[in-house]
Amino acid sequence: NYAITNVGGATVTGAVRDGTVSSLVHLTLSAPIGAANLFRQVTVTGVKDLANNTIVNNGTTNQKSFFIQDLVFEGDFTVGLCKGIFAPADTFAVEGNLPPLSFGLCDNALMTDPDVDSTYTVTVPFCMLQGANGKAEADLEWKFSRTCSEFEPIGGNRPYHLTSDNGASATLTGFWNNDDPVNFTGKAIDVIFNVDASLFGAGTVTLLGSQSPLTFTQPGVAMAPVGGNVYRATVRFPKCTAKNVQWKVDFNGVIECTGQGDRDVFLNDALFGIVGSAEGPITLPARGINRCTVTDKAVRVVFKVDSRIIRPDAIPPGDTLVVAANQAPLSFVTLPDADGVMFDNGVAPDVTALDRVFTRQVTFPDSTPFNVEYKFWLNREDGLSPITGGSEFECAGVGNRSFQIDDVAYSVASPQVRPLNYWSYCSDVTGVDDLEGAPRPGRIWAELQQNFPNPFNPVTTIRFELRAAGPTRLTVYDVAGRRIADLLDDTLDAGTFEVVWDGRDTGGAVAPSGVYYYELSQGTYRPNFLQEPTCPFAPAPPYSTSTAPSSTAWASPSSPCGRPFAHSSDEI
Incomplete structure (x- = not known):
């Protein structure tokens, strides 16, 4: 009475009505079937429906197709393991709303880490019916769980749209509580905190903050006077500390900056280390108390x-x-x-x-x-x-x-x-952090202006300002990320400069009309800025990056898609 296609020779050996849902029939096959990039079709003949009518063998209403897809869950739990919150032997699992998952803790989908790389995995097969659009689709909500006792503390569930368009297998990668290791330090970092109490005079000053060993619970870490009404404290943040640290000071029992927000420091472990190391600590300038933002x-x-x-x-x-x-x-x-x-x-x-x-x-x-x-x-x-x-x-x-x-x-x-x-x-100026761990004021290392004129033919001028001397490069790219011209590659002093591009590539040929990007970089720092355009022939809007001190500027007349840097050649 039941036939199934595309199952590799397996046959139906049993059919049992569900004890709860009378319209549901469980089929047993002679051999297991797994995920595949194809639909399987079930055809029913000689079977009566709940009204005791024999299902018509018409090749349409007595047939239904389904799709099995393996979903590989990868959980990167590096941060919790590094901090000692987790133990390698802890049980991790995936919970969800679609069978075979449920939100019952550890009922299935237990994860393992065979490579001992802090990334735990499990493969879960999902069976989906074919819809009217010819696809098999379903909306999954899921979360990680630990030790069969707790869900990860993110707000809400993680959503994922299952679709046969992805083939026999798809992979989902996530971090417990969305704690991506790139946002945490790979080593200990010392920060020398300074504040200027000139507006208040002598008193008891303590340091509060968002990351251990600091907390926002008073009284905080004592800051010592070092002369000139400046108070100082050196704090060592351990490996695996969140790189963005908020902080304030307490002056004579009162926390500063009511209604202002917090001060901040970025723990850049690529440039800084601990006192006595080759990189040295981050030293913050002594700004006034009650002047956080x-x-x-x-x-x-x-x-x-x-x-x-x-x-x-x-x-x-x-x-x-x-x-x-x-x-x-x-x-x-x-x-x-x-x-x-x-x-x-x-x-x-x-x-x-x-x-x-x-x-x-x-x-x-x-x-x-x-x-x-x-x-x-x-x-x-x-x-x-x-x-x-x-x-x-x-x-x-x-x-x-x-x-x-x-x-x-x-x-x-x-x-x-x-x-x-x-x-x-x-959109003419893009400021870029100098990554020296300073608070928001003083973090701009360069300012790159829009080219003028734009669009242009045959020449355009690019101006920029450097805050410090160093090897500097100005490069033009096309929308595919290909290097078109090196306009500047030299060691410059701090100051304001301008460079003229005549619209020619490195070989001296006139570049074709189109949209171009230009990048200013200094030293070894260069952004990963070549992104897909947000719409045809237009790059993404200007942005600044806090991961590398370089800057990219974009320019053009207003358009709904962005501000491309446009060039019209003599030949076009």
């Missing part, structure tokens, strides 16, 4: 914008160009704001009069939040703005520009000079 002094910032794209001739004297921002003394609301009016008069900090590069220095007061969003705003005396009939913000429909005030390297006397911006190119 805001500046601990006033900082002057110089803004510059190239306005040549606005109109071919000089901007009339009656036009007003303003830098607007979300932090005082600037504003996005009250415009034109006298504190943000820019000048092209050759008076410092503006360099050259009437070159259509407008400049403004702005002093942000003590306790200004680090993160500043800004844009440039133009009020035209001729009333010819296409947007508002007289005034407009640049980059309509695009997010604001942003930067971080660096109160470690800069002050009122030593201004933070922003790289030259270009009107309506709001």
Whole structure:
């Protein structure tokens, strides 16, 4: 009464109705069958349904197909084992909502680690019926469990869509509690914490933090005075500590920075180690108490914008160009704001009069939040703005520009000079961490601007600023990641530079029209930035990386897909 195809000669040797679900029949085969990249079909003949009607042998309603797929679960439990939370002999299992899994702890799918590499595995077969779309599909929810007593503490279950499109086998890899080992240190790291108590005077200062041996439970680790109202504590974070550490200090029993958020330090085990090692410890600058995410002094910032794209001739004297921002003394609301009016008069900090590069220095007061969003705003005396009939913000429909005030390297006397911006190119600067473990202020090692003009033919200029001297390279790639041209490969001092690309490749041939990427790198650091475009002919938006101090910039007119760096050759 039951026949099955594609089972390698196996036959049905038994059929038993389920004791609970009367419409369910369990079939026994003469030999086991496993996962395969094909459908098996069951045909039923001479069998009556629950209404005592014989099922019609019509080749459609008496047939059903199914698909068996092996799902290999790989659980990387390196972090828990390294920390000593887990033991190699612990029992790990996979629990889930689809048979043969269940959420009963350790009822099946026990994992093993035959290679002793801290990655435990188990293979689970899933049987899925073919749907109307011709595929076999099912939605699985699952989790890891340990010692038959606890589930991993992630919020909710892990989702996975089973589909016959993946063939006979698929592999799922996960980390217990999503603890990826790359986010944890591979060795012990010493951090020398410093804070400046000048605003408060002498007192009892203790250190609190998110990673052991620190905790956010008072009183914390004692910090000792080292002179000049600076307090210091050296903390050794053991191997397998989460690399992102949040911290604060307690001054005379009161935890600082209420409502501000925490300070942070990145434990970069690629560059740092312990006191006395070749790499040495991370030493944090002594910033003021109660200044966790805001500046601990006033900082002057110089803004510059190239306005040549606005109109071919000089901007009339009656036009007003303003830098607007979300932090005082600037504003996005009250415009034109006298504190943000820019000048092209050759008076410092503006360099050259009437070159259509407008400049403004702005002093942000003590306790200004680090993160500043800004844009440039133009009020035209001729009333010819296409947007508002007289005034407009640049980059309509695009997010604001942003930067971080660096109160470690800069002050009122030593201004933070922003790289030259270009009107309506709001993705022009990518800042990159220097990975020296410093808090957010002072972590930018370079700033890479958008090329100008863009699109271009036949030449374009790329400008960048370096904070430190070192071997520096500027390279152009196409969208497939192929190196097109090396524009710069030399040792440079700290400072601002510009490089011109004439649109030719390394062999001197004119590069074809298209979208290109350019990468700035220094020393041995280089990002893994060649990603698939997010849509046809357009790369992903600009980004910064905290895993390697390099920077990639993208540029072009506004498009729904991103901002590619476009070149039009003479031949095309």
